[in-house]
Amino acid sequence: MIEVRNVVKRYATKTAVNGLTFTAHPGQVTGFLGPNGAGKSTTMRMIVGLDAPTSGEVLVNGRRYADHAAPLQEIGVLLEARAVHPGRSAVSHLLALARTHGIPRSRVDEVIDLAGLTKVAGKRVGGFSLGMGQRLGIAAALLGDPQVIMLDEPVNGLDPEGVLWVRNLLAGLAAEGRTVLLSSHLMSETALIAEHLVVVGQGRLLADTTVADLIAQTAGGGVKVATSEPGMLRQLLSRPGVMVTSVDAEQLLVDGLSTREIGALAAEYRIPLYQLTEEQVSLEEAFMDLTRDAVEYTATPVLQGAVR
Amino acid sequence: MTTMTAPARPVYRLTTRGVLAGEWTKFWSLRSTWITLAVSAFLLVAVGLIAAASFDPADSRGPGSAAGDVVALVLSGSTFGALAVGVLGVLLAAGEYSTGMIRSTLTAVPSRLPVLWSKAAIAGGIAFVVMTAAAFVAFFAGSPLAGDAMATLRLGDDGVLRALFGAGLYLGLVAVFGVALGALVRSSAGGIAILAGLLLIVPTLVMLLPDSWAENITPYLPSNAGSAIMSLTTADTSLGPWTGLAVFAAWVAAALGAAAYRLAKSDA
Numbered sequence: 092m093i094e095v096r097n098v099v100k101r102y103a104t105k106t107a108v109n110g111l112t113f114t115a116h117p118g119q120v121t122g123f124l125g126p127n128g129a130g131k132s133t134t135m136r137m138i139v140g141l142d143a144p145t146s147g148e149v150l151v152n153g154r155r156y157a158d159h160a161a162p163l164q165e166i167g168v169l170l171e172a173r174a175v176h177p178g179r180s181a182v183s184h185l186l187a188l189a190r191t192h193g194i195p196r197s198r199v200d201e202v203i204d205l206a207g208l209t210k211v212a213g214k215r216v217g218g219f220s221l222g223m224g225q226r227l228g229i230a231a232a233l234l235g236d237p238q239v240i241m242l243d244e245p246v247n248g249l250d251p252e253g254v255l256w257v258r259n260l261l262a263g264l265a266a267e268g269r270t271v272l273l274s275s276h277l278m279s280e281t282a283l284i285a286e287h288l289v290v291v292g293q294g295r296l297l298a299d300t301t302v303a304d305l306i307a308q309t310a311g312g313g314v315k316v317a318t319s320e321p322g323m324l325r326q327l328l329s330r331p332g333v334m335v336t337s338v339d340a341e342q343l344l345v346d347g348l349s350t351r352e353i354g355a356l357a358a359e360y361r362i363p364l365y366q367l368t369e370e371q372v373s374l375e376e377a378f379m380d381l382t383r384d385a386v387e388y389t390a391t392p393v394l395q396g397a398v399r
Numbered sequence: 400m401t402t403m404t405a406p407a408r409p410v411y412r413l414t415t416r417g418v419l420a421g422e423w424t425k426f427w428s429l430r431s432t433w434i435t436l437a438v439s440a441f442l443l444v445a446v447g448l449i450a451a452a453s454f455d456p457a458d459s460r461g462p463g464s465a466a467g468d469v470v471a472l473v474l475s476g477s478t479f480g481a482l483a484v485g486v487l488g489v490l491l492a493a494g495e496y497s498t499g500m501i502r503s504t505l506t507a508v509p510s511r512l513p514v515l516w517s518k519a520a521i522a523g524g525i526a527f528v529v530m531t532a533a534a535f536v537a538f539f540a541g542s543p544l545a546g547d548a549m550a551t552l553r554l555g556d557d558g559v560l561r562a563l564f565g566a567g568l569y570l571g572l573v574a575v576f577g578v579a580l581g582a583l584v585r586s587s588a589g590g591i592a593i594l595a596g597l598l599l600i601v602p603t604l605v606m607l608l609p610d611s612w613a614e615n616i617t618p619y620l621p622s623n624a625g626s627a628i629m630s631l632t633t634a635d636t637s638l639g640p641w642t643g644l645a646v647f648a649a650w651v652a653a654a655l656g657a658a659a660y661r662l663a664k665s666d667a
Contacts, residue, residue: 140509141502142666157509161411174502176429176494183428184503190420191507192411231503235411 092117092270093138093166093239098147100133100294107133109294110147115272115287117238120265122285122302123274126382130294131274132170135243139168152238163192163235169228169242177217181208181227184216189234198234206230207256221248229257239270246280258284278378292382305377313346314353317366324362328353344370415517418508422517426525431490436525439483439570440533446476447537451544467632469549470562473541474629477566480530481573481598481622488522488577489590492658496585505667515582515662519575519655526574531567538563558631561640565628568644572625572651573598579654583661598622618643621650 093115100108108130115121125131136142138149140156151159151166159165175184185199203212206226211219216227225248232240240261246254261284265271275281281288282302290298298305318324321343325335333347345353350367357364426432451472492515495501508514538559542551552559581590602620605613617623618638627633627643638646 136666139506141505159413161413162509163413163507164408164411168506170502170506171499174499174506176425176498176500178429178431179425180428183424187421187424187428188503188507190424191417192413193417194409194411198409236408 092150092152093241093272094150094153095134095138096148096150098134098137098149099145100130100137100142101145107294108137108144111291111294111296112147113289113296113299115239115270115289117270118265118268119287120261120271120273120285121287121289122281123272123289123291124276124278124281124378125274125291125297126276128293129276129291129382131291132243133294134291135168135170135241135272135274138241139166139170141170161192161235163188163194164237165235166239166241167232167235167237168240169225169232169245171243173224174231175216175224175227178215180213180215181219181230182212184227185231185234188231192235194234198236202230202233205233222250222253225249226253229260237269239272240264241272243274244276245273246275254280278374282374290378290381292384297381302374305374308377313344313370314348314350315366315368315370316343316345316353316357316364317341318343318357318362318364320362323360324357327356327360327362341365413508413510415513418513419517419520421507422514422521426491426521429494431494432487435483435487435490436529439480439487439526440529442483443474443476443480443530443533443566443570444537444540446479447473447541448544450475451541454545454549456549467630469542469545469552470538470559470631471629472545472549473537474534474562474566476537477570477626477629478599478622480533480570481625482595484526484530484570485573485577485580485594485598486591487526488574488579489581489594490577490587491518491522492578492581493585493587493590494581497587501667511662512659515578515655515659518582519578522578523571523575527567527571530570531564534563534566558640562629562631565640565644569625569628569647572644572647576621576651576654579651579658582658583654619646621647624650 095111095113098108098111099106111130111134123131123134133142137144138151138156148155156162156166179187181203182199185202186196189196189199203209206229208223208226208230211223216224219227225245229242229245232242245257249257261271261273273281273285286301286303288298288300288302288305289296290300315338316324318341321337321341325337325343328335328345328348333345336344338344350369354364354367451469454472495504504514505511554560577590577594580593581587584590584593598621602617602623605616605620608616614636618636624638624643625647627638628640630637630640633639637643
């Protein structure tokens with residue numbers, strides 16, 4: 092379990108994390124989402140004590156990370172892809188970390204196998220591709236057989252097979268009752284593995300929810316109707332609490348009525364319908380809505396015509 | 400009814416011994432450490448042999464001309480050896496920061512300080528062993544080369560053993576000094592610059608000061624104080640062998656203390 096309580100991290104010129112509180116529970120994958128610069132990495136660094144919070148506290152399995160007798164057995168982390176000396180081989184890197192905790196050589200070989208690095212174990216890490224570096228980082232995270240696994244953007248640079256591997260691995264770890272915290276700036280990818288979502292923007296908590304709730308919440312995207320008599324249908328549907336907007340010459344977007352109600356009304360007045368569909372707001376859009384005001388780096392929209 | 404038991408998890412523990420073992424593995428698993436260490440020993444021996452072979456008592460400017468005895472002559476390479484072994488120390492510590500390895504290291508050892516102590520102990524210990532051996536090689540191979548130009552000395556003669564082991568002690572401490580500087584400034588280039596500055600440039604600059612000042616300051620500078628252990632005779636202008644080594648150890652301790660403070664207090 093990871094508990095982040097009222098954490099503030101202030102640097103000289105900016106506040107990276109501003110009163111953040113959330114808990115990642117055992118037995119599930121928690122997605123830690125936010126745009127770039129939202130404070131995700133800073134928060135993760137504070138969880139393992141690399142950075143000290145300006146105020147507030149962070150607990151891993153009930154204690155400060157540094158107070159554990161075997162930190163690597165409490166939480167395994169992948170922070171940046173490269174927290175490795177490029178001149179060292181993958182085996183030596185893992186062995187050096189393992190020795191600090193008296194973790195046997197056999198466990199090092201085990202995680203190397205698990206990460207699919209057996210063939211390159213003796214090669215210097217400097218020659219690794221981004222994906223191989225990422226696999227090594229995940230191997231290091233699993234080294235101490237930890238209760239909690241925390242990964243910062245783990246699928247960055249992985250090929251599709253690697254992405255699937257990470258997804259299954261994390262689901263398996265959560266199913267074993269472990270706590271998994273996974274950061275990402277991509278909602279679509281996170282929704283595939285995570286049940287619990289913590290969304291942050293500019294260092295603040297924007298939402299602490301579940302994927303299921305978020306889907307339910309964002310389902311109300313209205314109903315799209317296509318008809319040859321848009322004017323008539325529009326009049327028919329107009330009533331308090333219902334909003335009708337024209338999409339184009341034949342299409343209307345109706346907010347406030349179900350597909351069933353619209354269909355029944357149209358049938359009653361013999362208005363032909365060509366299309367009657369519930370509009371789904373994608374999770375990605377929901378996420379964009381949530382974080383719109385908190386995006387730090389936005390591209391300026393290109394002025395229409397300016398490109399010509 | 401059967402009771403479910405969780406599969407037994409091995410019990411691991413973060414120990415000081417473990418941190419030491421981890422740093423030991425780190426030390427030997429980098430090609431750059433092997434190279435720097437070999438270069439350090441090579442410089443000490445090679446410069447000593449060249450000085451001994453080309454020593455000419457009539458020439459007041461030739462290599463080793465300042466040496467008063469054969470031990471000083473064969474240890475002429477200690478200045479270069481010190482620089483190389485100091486660079487080794489800087490690379491060991493600063494390399495962690497330049498590569499990002501420090502994040503892995505401190506995640507494994509969140510108490511932090513044991514990492515610095517272990518790194519210092521391992522760099523110092525290995526440099527001591529290797530450089531002491533190199534000093535003995537320089538002595539045994541170099542003495543005959545000096546030929547009749549200088550009085551022959553044996554291991555049993557006054558101060559010879561102390562000077563040879565002293566060379567190892569001094570150079571071992573220089574390696575620790577390098578580790579401390581590297582951890583303090585967290586940059587290889589910066590650490591090496593400060594190391595070279597303190598060992599080589601500052602003593603030269605101090606000579607520009609008025610004589611009375613220079614005389615009082617010079618013996619206490621790191622390289623001058625530390626080298627005192629290697630000379631058989633104590634000149635008026637330098638500290639005694641053990642006093643000198645103690646003064647240099649104080650420099651090293653101060654740098655290590657500053658490095659420890661930064662490591663413990665600031666974000667990694």
